[in-house]
Amino acid sequence: MKLESLRVELRPRSPWEAVELGTALVRRNAAAIWIPWLLLVVPVFVAINLAALAVDRIWIAWLAMWWLKPLFDRIPLFVLSRAVFGEAPTKRQTLAAQRGWGWRAMRGHLLWRRISLVRALSLPVDLLEGADAARLRERRRVLGDAVRGQGMLLTVTCLLFVVALSLSMLSLVMLFVPWEFLSESMRATWSLLTVQPPPWAQFALHAVVWIATSVIEPFYVGAGFGLYLNRRTRIEAWDVEIALRRMRTRLTTTATALLLAIGMVSLLPLPSQAAAARVQAAQDEGGRKLRSQPSPAAYEGADVVGVDEVFGEAWVDDADFAEAVEQAYRDPLLRPKRTESHWRKRDQEKRQPPKALPFPWLAKAIAFVGEFGLWLLLGGLLVLLAATAKRWLPWLRAGLADRSEPAPVDVADAALPDVLPEDIAAAARRLWREGRPRRALALLYRASVEAMARRADVTLVPGATESECLRASRRMPDPADRDAFARIVRVWQYAAYARRLPDEAEFDAMLGTLAQRFGWAR
Known part of the structure; x- marks a missing residue:
């Protein structure tokens, strides 16, 4: 896994921030997700519904489409898992991958884990890690136990979104009905959908539900993928590893530049060598004496001056290295900071509650009413009913006597x-x-x-x-x-x-x- 190619900023997030990260990834790769989704889901939906209508069992189509939903969820998960580490795959690549990608893990998701409420979190573990059964079971426990509650709440929330969107589309039809015919139209629509609905009405109702499902389901898978990334970031410290890799890259670049500078300087002639060469040339040409040659002390002094001029303080203290280390420590990914604010009462120490109430008997009376108030109210109602029984009891008996059983339906x-x-x-x-x-x-x-x-x-x-x-x-x-x-x-x-x-x-x-x-x- 090439963490350095990640397209998102990894840092420890709260579970709901991770959910938002997953939905943002879905919005960013919307075309790469929904186009293959429609190309795969629509033909399957039409074929299953036509087969169910042929045998007059529309409930088979509802059950089959719901049961096959984990197969369709592979599309957004495949796109997101590739897009987060590089470019999003093409539509052709996504559809081609569905023929063989993840079928081994689908056995569990189509059988004993089909009704799991944390399917969005367990699906990335099974499809992306590719370990054996025991290892996957352990990984699901490690990654999922800490956010199981958020995963269940995510499932329920997305289901409510599907219901709300379906009802909204059905209610949208009523906007085109005049107000004076609205009541009769709603009654006729309800009767059409509940009392022996025709085939076209059954197909239309199922299509409305699956339109809503197709809108919400990729966001559901993306939110689970965001939770999965966040859990691996927290457990495996991906953010720290990425910061260390970036620091190593910067240090490698600085060290390379320093070595190149040293190599270039080593090729230059030292001042002592240049002076010796000039003296030797003078002896050969003019026959000068050896006394005209500079003393060794002069060579040594020239040598010392040359080293100081070339290397300077950098030879003793590497300032670039210190700057790189300081910059690494200033990296917000390595040492994140956050600001928290809390509400506190002003002059909290000056305002102290009274040590004792001025009227203890009043406090006891209020506590007694608060503890037994409902029982006192119920007792008072019973006393009131018993006192006024002479007035309401004859009326109640007369009402029960006059009330006759409804006549049975006569279909004769x-x-x-x-x-x-x-x-x-x-x-x-x-x-x-x-x-x-x-x-x-x-x-x-x-x-x-x-x-x-x-x-x-x-x-x-x-x-x-x-x-x-x-x-x-x-x-x-x-x-x-x-x-x-x-x-x-x-x-x-x-x-x-x-x-x-x-x-x-x-x-x-x-x-x-x-x-x-x-x-x-x-």
């Missing part, structure tokens, strides 16, 4: 003759005008079920429920027929079980639609 209106009337629309309208709306709705429901069975070419079992009829109606080729049948089923359910009847205008409109769709109009 659906028990119509085996042979339906020829003019179903006219018969239903006549029952409605005679004051028998439930029987009119029962007639429409019964006739709609038979018409649906013929058009869908299905055979319903005796006593088929509304849900079974709705599932069978999906085989009708015309979407308008399916919508009309679903509408009469909902109206009948509201009337039979909730005692909510439509008004006359709604009844006439529904009757006209059914008569037109199922051929009852004459």
Whole structure:
């Protein structure tokens, strides 16, 4: 691991500062993360949902996408682990790495550790360190125990962000509904999503949830990666190691320059040698005597002067080395400093509490009320109820006597003759005008079920429920027929079980639609 190539400033941080560092890394490498994420997740999401809708089990798609989330989390972790030590990988490199990177560690994350609340912290340990099982277990314990609480809180917080973002996107649709239709639109939307929702509604709801998940999940992985970096910095002293490496680099540069200077000076001729050469040349040319040659003392003095002039004080005391050491000690990464401020009362020593209260009996009374106040209040209420029992007890008995049990839901209106009337629309309208709306709705429901069975070419079992009829109606080729049948089923359910009847205008409109769709109009 090349610590000197780190692109972030390593220092001991608090857990929440480490979380912020991880989210900042995600924001910095957003394109390198989300583009491969969408290229991988979207095809898998569409394929799984289409397969689940084909077997009419949308819950399988929800479970499968949730279960495969650790596989998708490898994308942001791969990008961040490379970007923090150099340049971020390209989209092609990220997608190519998903074919073989981290599959050994995925067995645990897809099986017994899938429901772990500290998955964001354990995922970097398993995918980036690559040790054996025993070593990884020990590393997870060492790195994760100190920040387990923050890891759990991070998981819960990100889950709440996903829920809030999903509800926000669903609520955004209601902004386009006029105010006067808002209540009915919300009721219809809730009924659409909860009472036999059509396939497109199930797919849209799952897509909204996964859009929110795709926004939050990379930040969740990045925050866990920030916690992982911070724990390794604290335990393995990465910041100190980086400072020592930088100091070694500076000292190496200074020593190299000093050695070059010494080498260049050693090549220069000393003053004594230059004087001797001049004397020898004079003897050869002019035949001068030896007495004209300078004395050895003169040579020695010239030699001493030359050394002082060349090397100076640097030969005795290396100032560059001392400056490098002092600069290393001034490095904020090696000796960090921080300023803390606290609130204190002014004149704290002058303001002393009183030694004793002036009225001890008052303090005891207040303490007694504070300790047993609720019990005293409850006792007072019971005494008050007992004193006024003559006033409220007869009224309570009369209310209980007049209160009758709600009449059971009577669905016998659906028990119509085996042979339906020829003019179903006219018969239903006549029952409605005679004051028998439930029987009119029962007639429409019964006739709609038979018409649906013929058009869908299905055979319903005796006593088929509304849900079974709705599932069978999906085989009708015309979407308008399916919508009309679903509408009469909902109206009948509201009337039979909730005692909510439509008004006359709604009844006439529904009757006209059914008569037109199922051929009852004459």
